[in-house]
Amino acid sequence: MRINTFVTHFADITDSRQLGKIEHKLFDIILLTISAVISGAEGWEDIEMFGEERLDWLKLYGDFENGIPAHDTIARVISRIDPKQLQSCFIKWMQECQQLSEGSVIAIDGKTVRRSFDKKQRKAAIHMVSAFSAANSVVLGQVKTDAKSNEITAIPELLQLLEIKGCLVSIDAMGCQRDIAQKIVKKEGDYLLAVKGNQPKLHAAFEKHFPISKLYQYQGDSFETKEKAHGRTEHRMYFVADIFEEFVDFSFEWPELKTVGAAVSIRQVGDTAPKAEDIFVRYYISSAELSAKEFGEAVRSHWSIENTLHWVLDVTMREDDSRIRRGDAAENLAGIKHIGLNLLRQETSLKLSIKKKRLKAALNEQYLSKVIEM
Incomplete structure (x- = not known):
């Protein structure tokens, strides 16, 4: 400093x-x-x-x-x-301290400070939405909401403060909103948004055209990794496609939509065959043209905000134990x-x-x- x-x-x-x-x-x-x-x-x-x-x-x-x-x-x-x-001062200071390269992943996610609630004052626990540079492992900015459900309104406020030109902004399904995508594109960044049931038509299209049975025989661009540790194997597969006919209508709804992708994670303990609950499939849309390898690396980078920021705040800095209100x-x-x-x-x-x-x-x-x- x-x-x-x-x-x-x-x-x-x-x-x-x-x-x-x-x-x-x-x-x-x-x-x-x-x-x-x-x-x-x-x-x-x-x-x-x-x-x-x-x-x-x-x-x-x-x-x-x-x-x-x-x-x-x-x-x-x-x-x-x-x-x-x-x-505001924090964000301006970080913009001077940190130079983000083209394509850098900025992960946005929220965390509740669990013991900040005050029953006597009827104050809910605060929920901080942070922007995290995956490559540099630093917080770029944060804003507060009074509940996790308010992330939808907090994310545009945070984006307004950040310099995201040329960066890939990744957000979980809570932030998969057209207005948020538009905000990112307007600020000359790209988005990578997780798709779940809060976008039912889009999610249904993914389930129809990217079921797990098809992904195992996928002929397009794909990338996979395997990691073994503590007797457990994590097998991850990533698949991407350009916008094809069934997704054309969505490209009019989602600004600059260029890539749709699926990420499959299979968890196996020892030599035991994985069960259905050990297989996870997640879907994404992006305004960036991503190869399967780039897509996979971006998806993994997003989770660094959980492992490198939230976990450290909880375990090392004991943020959740703080009763400061x-x-x-x-x-x-x-x-x-x-x-x-x-x-x-x-x-x-x-x-x-x-x-x-x-x-x-x-x-x-x-x-x-x-x-x-x-």
Whole structure:
């Protein structure tokens, strides 16, 4: 995090406190929170404790003229930051830090912060929809909804903020909507959308023309992989076709539709023949001209948002265990965790897991500086 660049992008965040009562600068509190989260802090008291132990180090990057704020002050300030301002600054910062190559996969998916609900205040758990660069393993941006069902409205809002020109945007079946496809094409990107029962006519056409029996004897472009681990074999097959007669009508409904594809996954344990429930078939439409190999790699890349982002947030950063709910604190802290995770991922001098990088940052100021200065 080149500090000057970070300050430039985050300086626009409004400090809602009364000017005469400000004892600790907003940037200092944001810097403290990010650094503490990188080092393993999970709550406000953890952040305060980290600050007390690392005050001299923090003064290398901020003022901290009045020392470290109390945890109540940290919680109050973070909870009052406008989430939309924080998201906008985050996205602009990432656009400067990350250069996406032509055809890069941007995976969009949602995750619920499970314990952010507040029964007394009748507040539902927040649901964050994130855009994830599969190649660079970093979050490009995120927006909040109050329920998974609202992803349909959140995705266009997120797309509006992102720079997706030349990229392939992959979304699961929830986002298989004509308006979303149109938004992606209008911003000069391509879409790869999973098709399920929420598009019944399109899904029925796939089931009619790409049944599993036909796919085993498919004569068109195909690609397959086999992976063995822990006594289990994963056999994946990918099939693509240009738009043929039965799909012509859909090409008028879906902007720039060029490729239809099917992905088959067969899971086998040991030498036991796979059962029907071990065979999964998924269908996709895309505005990009994809070979079967490119299609397969894009489909696999989409799932990196689950394995590389959501799993790490749940297991390593314990996001689902957080009971922080005050004001907009849950949403803002989720964004700060994305910042911290991005910085940890971009520090590549040590080949360590995120968990071990956080421990190293907590123990070693030099390494923490290396992460912060990425």
